[in-house]
Amino acid sequence: MAINQQPCAGAAQDRSSECTVPPASADPAANPLKTTRRDFLRAGGMLSMSSLMGTAALMTQSDNANAATEWAEHFQKNYRLMTPEEKNESRLRLERRYSDEYGKKVAVDTTEAQPGMLMGYALNIRKCIGCRRCVHACVAENNQSRGTRPGEKIEWIQVLRMERGKFEQEKMNHGYPEGLGIQVGGNAYTPAGQVLEGQYHYNPKAVPEADATYMPIACMQCEKPPCVKVCPVRTTYREGDGPVVIDYNWCIGCKMCMNACPYWARRFNLTKPVLPKEEMNPVTHYLGNRPRMRGVVEKCHWCLQRSRHNRYPACVEVCPVGARKFGNLLDPESEVSKILERKNVFRLKAELNTFPKFFYFYD
Amino acid sequence: MRKIAIASVILALCGGTFYVVSAAEKAAEPAKEAAPKAPIECFESRKGASEITQKELKPGWPNVKCSPTTGAALWYGDPFDGTVPMGKMPQLDIPEGKAVVKPRSEKLALMPLCGVSCHNGVGPKFTPPTLPKDKKPAPVPTMAAMVPDLANLQHGRGRIWCLDCHHTTQRNKLVDHYGDPVSFDQPQLLCGKCHGDKLRDWRDGIHGKRIGEFVSTGKKRWFTCTECHNPHNVQDGARNRGFVQLQPEPSPQLPRGMANADHEKLHPIPH
Incomplete structure (x- = not known):
């Protein structure tokens, strides 16, 4: 930005006639040496900048891993733009910081997507009994905040309890439009299938209940994710092997993605996450379950720290009825491919053209 | 001006001393050791089929994490343990x-x-x-x-x-x-x-x-x-939808200021 163009800058609309100040010149004679307010501020800025740099140098050398990391993170690029060296540097930095913070050896993985892999998920909607074990397995694996105060407890999977419909003789003619009405609900079924958004605070003595059917939802890892489309800083993106991930450091916490997601999959760290040292999972992935900070969005990433090393996600492993299935969509022998081939499959809100890689099926 | 400068120097010195003291306290903390606890046992798919006893595979890495409310296995440290x-x-x-x-x-x-x-x-x-x-x-x-x-x-x-x-x-x-x-x-x-x-x-x-x-x-x-599946009572009459009923894990946190989840039950069925 040129300094001497200041009088014109404010009058950009009608600069053609009013602007009379000559353009900046490199000739020292043309620029009489005088200290303007702008020059002064500039010099001051330089000075404070250099002193900050000095502080930075001191802080990066200091023993306080947390401070050093935070400082270095301010100048770190978007994860996708980082060179392998920068990624490695960042990884080491985080490992040092987390190990210091949680009092154990924490590994931050940066394994990239492998070619020939496209992860897919299938869930047997008829088998789910609504026991919420997946929800809590996810919390145990993915270092979510688990405090008790409002906003401190974060769970990525929601299990919706839907009311069960029945096919009954006496209700066969119900549900059709009456008069000039528009058909809004189901026909011949009662109830139409769900109670608005479903219940997810249900807490009976024992599940499954006779009059309920359960539908777990989490991030669908869309092929055309609306959250990625709206992110103003492009911190959330689809990885090469399928999952939609977030570079937590680059997230500004604007929550646009939360508004855009039609599946209510994203969670926001309103407070500083509460993560007890002994419950922290030390096997983490940079784009996955590494501890988050306050003011960033997080969501399911299909346990990237596991699935990049070919292990099933945590929710799949604990489902007591085996309703959850995970596999490589490009491999015709995988369980998900077999399900797509053989079973009746649907995707949630398919009409939105988000193309989820999460399939619901039934026997 | 000078007074303020002196005061700030004193404050900084005090802060430094305090930091050193707190660091020394921190170093002394890990000396405490956890007392041995009773073994935690949890069930996998159904009760009575394959109970696992929790143990440490390596420090801070259990073979399984059990739910404190229901006693169900929630997380596997090593999926091939004991196979x-x-x-x-x-x-x-x-x-x-x-x-x-x-x-x-x-x-x-x-x-x-x-x-x-x-x-x-x-x-x-x-x-x-x-x-x-x-x-x-x-x-x-x-x-x-x-x-x-x-x-x-x-x-x-x-x-x-x-x-x-x-x-x-x-x-x-x-x-x-x-x-x-x-x-x-x-x-x-x-x-x-x-x-x-x-x-x-x-x-x-x-x-x-x-x-x-x-x-x-x-x-x-x-x-x-x-x-x-328990082969001796796979079709037990007390069951719903073909599964033995079991206690669910705790429900999610209620929104701020909400005492219960009754609102979920109040919606009429829209047809």
């Missing part, structure tokens, strides 16, 4: 060591006794085996006391009885199509006799559950039929 090779399965071509199961025979307390003390293949009933004509199990009081499910066998709606699944003479074995003994660790060879569709889905990973490595060539722990 053995699954053995041969017809139409299932898996390289050796890539398919493992958790043996159930060692969990069945009566197993070693069954074949030797009562059903040892000798005695008047077994030479030659005289089987009842009507397939109704005769209530032997000892047997009924040991396995309570037998009093009301809920499997096959009265069409099957004990010796359709259990071997006639080797009572600590099951029996397959051709009368050959089958291990209790491979119940799929037996169950597939009738439930062929489920066996086919199970082989392809659609029915049932496998944990470990998800790629089709990876090592997996397979859950066998009896780890999830």
